[in-house]
Every structure is written in structure tokens, then in C-alpha cells.
Amino acid sequence: MSLAAIFDDARSYARFRDVPVDPAVLRVIHEHMKWGPTSMNCQPLRIRWMVSAQARQALSECVYEGNRAKVLAAPVCAVLGMDLAFVPTLEKLFPHKKDAVAYYDGKPQLVESTALRNSSLQAAYLLVAARMEGLDCGPMSGFHQAQVDRLCWDGTTVKTNFLCNMGYGDRLEMRERNLRWSFEDVCEVR
Numbered sequence: 001m002s003l004a005a006i007f008d009d010a011r012s013y014a015r016f017r018d019v020p021v022d023p024a025v026l027r028v029i030h031e032h033m034k035w036g037p038t039s040m041n042c043q044p045l046r047i048r049w050m051v052s053a054q055a056r057q058a059l060s061e062c063v064y065e066g067n068r069a070k071v072l073a074a075p076v077c078a079v080l081g082m083d084l085a086f087v088p089t090l091e092k093l094f095p096h097k098k099d100a101v102a103y104y105d106g107k108p109q110l111v112e113s114t115a116l117r118n119s120s121l122q123a124a125y126l127l128v129a130a131r132m133e134g135l136d137c138g139p140m141s142g143f144h145q146a147q148v149d150r151l152c153w154d155g156t157t158v159k160t161n162f163l164c165n166m167g168y169g170d171r172l173e174m175r176e177r178n179l180r181w182s183f184e185d186v187c188e189v190r
């Protein structure tokens with residue numbers, strides 16, 4: 001699949017065709033995206049794949065009104081969370097750096113920014129992998145944080161980063177694409 005298919009021609013979807021996603025596809029996507037780089041290999045992303053009608057109904061009640069129909073229309077909504085307790089896992093994930101855990105000692109802001117940065121990166125890898133596997137995506141940050149956290153991560157150290165509807169998109173009533181900054185607008189080569 002070409003770069004143009006993944007970026008230039010792909011869109012963010014609000015509507016999806018009534019076609020289920022094979023759960024095996026979700027596993028394939030994860031098998032590949034998991035190799036994307038994170039700092040000290042910390043891998044803070046956690047995922048709840050909301051697939052059943054019951055799971056998506058419950059989730060739809062935790063998002064902003066404008067996003068409700070989108071969650072219900074999508075065969076899958078991935079709730080993308082970040083584990084704020086990733087630090088002890090570094091002993092296993094980055095064993096050659098003996099002071100990796102100590103590096104975060106007493107630095108809660110660093111822990112949080114690291115979790116946010118790396119889970120966002122992993123979520124982007126996930127979107128690209130999903131598109132490469134033929135799925136369309138509809139990312140969403142319009143949700144009630146406490147409600148989604150309670151629904152998906154109750155009793156854990158995970159906080160929701162954002163949600164992403166996935167399925168086979170429908171372009172009915174889709175708006176024209178908005179402008180993207182050009183290389184000259186936002187880049188400088190030094």
C-alpha cells in the first residue's frame with residue numbers, strides 16, 4: 001500500500017458501513033504496531049476494543065453528544081489508554097539500563113508526559129497499521145474522561161488518551177478535506 005493511500009487519500013470517518021470487523025484483524029494490527037518505537041521501550045498504550053453492541057452502547061453514553069452516533073455506527077471503537085504505572089515494567093522492557101526505574105523516581109510530571117507522548121505515538125502507529133489492513137478510522141477526543149476511565153479502566157492505573165472508531169468507512173455527506181500546512185509553511189531545513 002502506498003504512502004498516498006495511507007495519508008493523502010485516507011480520511012477521518014464519522015460513518016461506517018454495516019460490515020463487521022474480523023477480530024483476527026485487530027490482532028494482526030496489534031502484532032505489527034507493537035514494534036513501533038517508544039522511549040526506553042516503555043509501551044504505555046493499553047487498548048480496550050469495544051466490539052459488542054453492549055460495549056459500544058455503554059461507551060456511547062460516555063462521549064460528547066456529537067460523537068454518540070459515530071460510536072454506535074462503528075463496528076469497533078478502540079479506547080486508547082495510557083498506563084501511568086509503566087515505570088516498574090521497564091525492568092522487563094529495558095533491562096540493560098539498570099537505572100531506568102530510578103530515573104523516574106519522584107518525577108510524576110515526567111511519568112505523565114512520558115505516558116502521554118508514547119501512548120499517543122503508539123496510537124498513531126495503530127491508526128497507520130489499521131489503514132494498512134484496510135480499516136478506516138475516526139479518532140475522537142470528545143468524551144467524558146471520568147466516565148470512560150470508569151467504564152474501561154476501573155481499579156487500574158490507566159487513563160484514557162483518546163478513542164478511535166474503526167471499520168469500513170462510508171463517505172456519504174463527508175465534508176471536503178481541510179487545508180494542510182505545506183512544507184514551506186511549517187518546516188525549516190537548517
Ligand SMILES: Cc1cc2nc3c(=O)[nH]c(=O)nc-3n(C[C@H](O)[C@H](O)[C@H](O)COP(=O)(O)O)c2cc1C
Nearest residue numbers: 010011012013014067139140141142143162177178
Ligand atoms: C486526537 C483526535 C481527536 C479527534 N476528536 C474528534 C472528535 O471528538 N469528534 C470528531 O468528530 N472528530 C474528531 N477528530 C477528527 C478530526 O477532526 C479529523 O481527523 C481532522 O479534521 C482531519 O480530517 P481528515 O482526516 O478527514 O482530513 C479527532 C481527530 C484526532 C486525531
